[in-house]
Amino acid sequence: MNQVHVTICVGTACYVLGGAELLGAIDELNHSYxxxxxxxxxxxxxxxxxxxxxxxxxxxxxxxxxxAVTVESLKKAVEEALSEGGNG
Ligand code: FES
Known part of the structure; x- marks a missing residue:
């Protein structure tokens, strides 16, 4: 089964524009998958x-x-990566 590794920028600009929310969303995705x-x-x-x-x-x-990551676009990218073959 594929593993997916996500890096989220939590520098100031990214953090204030949604980085914190993205970290929480990844926690939920990890549970779901x-x-x-x-x-x-x-x-x-x-x-x-x-x-x-x-x-x-x-x-x-x-x-x-x-x-310009949103919770929705991040979830979509993770699901695409999970469905791709060859990553373990
Ligand atoms: S790239 Fe600089 S804060 Fe994210």
């Missing part, structure tokens, strides 16, 4: 300093960057 979703908060990924602050918050799902 039997512990197959791991998550870590990351210091600023540096993207907000590259003129992309309007695309915050940022997250990575198995290393794939997602911009």
């Amino acid at each position: 039997g512990g197959r979703v791991s998550c870590e908060g990351s210091p600023c990924l540096g993207l907000c300093k590259l003129g992309r602050e309007n695309r915050a918050p940022f997250a990575k799902v198995n290393g794939r960057l997602i911009e």
Whole structure:
């Protein structure tokens, strides 16, 4: 079964634009999918300093960057990663 690892930026810009809510959502996803979703908060990924602050918050799902993350888009990305083969 696939494992999915999620990194959520919890730097200031991302945190205030929803990063905290995303961390909570991952907890719920992990429960829903039997512990197959791991998550870590990351210091600023540096993207907000590259003129992309309007695309915050940022997250990575198995290393794939997602911009302007919402609970819904994060859930969709995690479910897609869980359904992909070849990651364990
Ligand atoms: S705070 Fe998230 S990329 Fe900088």
